[in-house]
Amino acid sequence: MIHREVADGLERLWNIRENCIWEADESSRHGEVYIFDHVFNQECTNSDVYGSVVKPLVDSFMEGFNATIFAYGQTSSGKTHTILGNKTDPGLFQLVSTQLFQHVADQVDKRYLIGFSYIEIYNEKINDLLDKSNQGLTIREDIKGNVLLDAREAVVDNVDQVMENMMQGNKIRRVAATRMNERSSRSHTIFRIILESKDANQKDGPVHISYLNLMDLAGSERVSLTKAAGERLKEGSNINKSLSVLGNVIRQLSEGKEFISYRDSKLTRLLSQALGGNAKSLIIGNVTLAAEEETRSTPEFAQSTKTVKNKTKVNILSATEETLQGYQNLTRDLETRLKKQAIKLKEMDKSKQEYLLEIERLKTEVSIVGRFQMGASASTPKKTLRRHTFGHYGNVSPKKASLGYMPLKNYPPKEESSGREMRPIQEETYEEALAEAESVIAEDVQVYLKDNSKNWKNLSMSLENSLN
Ligand SMILES: Nc1ncnc2c1ncn2[C@@H]1O[C@H](COP(=O)(O)OP(=O)(O)OP(=O)(O)O)[C@@H](O)[C@H]1O
Known part of the structure; x- marks a missing residue:
């Protein structure tokens, strides 16, 4: 539980043991025990999460597979903390970047080119966080169905450069105070790292390319709790709408439907490769133990995603x-x-x-x-x-x-x-x-x-x- 919840005298309503999470009130009509690949309790740090579930995905990314990591959950459940962290508990973004550049430094027989882009989806508008003048980006698709976006891609050489770009982007990222969170993300944000590699000794050899998306989704919110009004209310409604489309897409995929409504929101269009496409995906469901219904919706969502099957392959771009x-x-x-x-x-x-x-x-x-x-x-x-x-x-x-x-x-x-x-x-x-x-x-x-x-x-x- 976070400071605000303790200060508000909120009770702990959920239990966690090993890879299970369930409601503490056993008389609850939703007495389900939710079982996952990993469940991390409140003593765990971002590094624990990284070592258990993120690192293997980053290893695959470096072998040429696409990868996507989402932080999903209600408002104020710790998604931004997971992705960005703080000084004492670095977030996944920094941990991924560190591993990536360590790997690059160790591979003397390979040459690498690493690009980095950072965008947000705010009120259904896509903005480039690395270029203030590049707002309202249009999504295009090529004949193979690849999603294209004219976002700035900074070429980076070390972790410091990545962090510097990220911090520049954070200055324009939409954040505002709500009753539930002093710094609530008002947009979905996507960090994308693009890795191109080739054999240093082979002049005309193939180039491998893979991308890794790290996504900090804005949290679903109940107006009765956030007391949002005006601009905050409009943002909250757009956030809830796009998360509901995401839920529909996951449901259609898990039911094996032929038509998937990716086009109903910018978020699902950008995620189309990560959901049922060519990417290995990891969903981190962030929850607070101090809420009942809002917390329940996250394990329910996460469980529905487990049946979605992606088709992954190493991407060898071209000669x-x-x-x-x-x-x-x-x-x-x-x-x-x-x-x-x-x-x-x-x-x-x-x-x-x-x-x-x-x-x-x-x-x-x-x-x-x-x-x-x-x-x-x-x-x-x-x-x-x-x-x-x-x-x-x-x-x-x-x-x-x-x-x-x-x-x-x-x-x-x-x-x-x-x-x-x-x-x-x-x-x-x-x-x-x-x-x-x-x-x-x-x-x-x-x-x-x-x-x-x-x-x-x-x-x-x-x-x-x-x-x-
Ligand atoms: N594991 C944690 N350790 C310490 N503090 C945490 C942790 N998780 C969250 N917090 C604190 O809780 C508050 C809310 O967290 P955060 O902003 O990450 O939530 P969020 O899910 O991203 O919310 P929103 O959807 O509104 O953007 C912040 O003050 C954050 O520092």
Whole structure:
């Protein structure tokens, strides 16, 4: 039981022993004992949960399987605590990231590229938490039924970078105080880690790709308990509606129905691979022992999900010649963003410091992609597609596509045209493309710095440092 429940003098209404949970009042008409793979009591930490049920899933993810982990439960039952944790009890997100980068460091014969995206579904609208300007995202599907979303995908190299991105995202994530929770999540959030790997010694070998979703679902809430009104009430009703669609989808899947109503909510559309598709899924049902009915609905939900069967496979995306185009475009797109940031300095509508940080961050991403791509041959690519996940940027505008590939015909992007001649990317090796982009950026920045040298002496020094 949490502080609020103890302070309110609430009683403990449920018992837990081994892998079972049941109501303490044996005369209750719902005398069912719910049995699960694991039941964790209130003495358990997030690390205990991680070691028992999450780690094996992360191991599979690193072998190339897709994986999804949900935290499901009523409001204030500890979902956010499970995923994000705190200083003394790190959450699953940090524990997963740590394991992932440890694994990557241990595998000397492999090369890895790790991407990270973070989105929320708020009042049935999908917002990118890594890019404030990228709101109201549209879900698209390719012919194979893969869900595509133009969310920013940050390329990350270590746990600190992941945590930094996550904390940036948390600043805009919707949280508000309700009567049940001082910091109640008003949206469903999805962290997605995308892992691409290939054999370091095999130049044109296949690329394995897998994604891992960590989801902190907003909790179901009863208006009689939360006393929500106005905006909070609207949010609560959207949360309850999407959770009810999730319940319907699980029921249809467990009953083996042919038609599954994934399209009834954004949440279930985004989860379609995790529910009955190509992903290994883990559902963590968070409960409080101090509520009767609200707590009962969680083990009931979790039990219904146990009969859902997924069809999983290792995802070998394609051979290098297909992906080479993707990495070249990815690099080019990062370079374009980098250049844009340098140009934006002229407008000075943001603080100098913010631009410098963005430039630094993009430079790091470019070098990470470069390291992963190194060794691939510069043979003429046949396809423009890099891969299909929801950090995919098929046909989006350069403004929206923060990272990822773009169709070849879009290069150089029209709005970026500066009169400089740019050769089609097929004719360039990766090194040539990188060198060209770097010289363009350096030139622009130098011109700008020269023009503004009096006013921006300090800025020019740090910019020059960052470009050297
Ligand atoms: N295992 C735990 N140990 C310590 N504190 C906890 C634990 N679980 C939850 N809490 C505390 O209980 C409160 C509610 O938890 P949390 O915000 O994680 O709930 P939630 O299920 O995400 O709620 P909502 O659906 O409203 O967002 C927080 O103050 C949190 O710190």
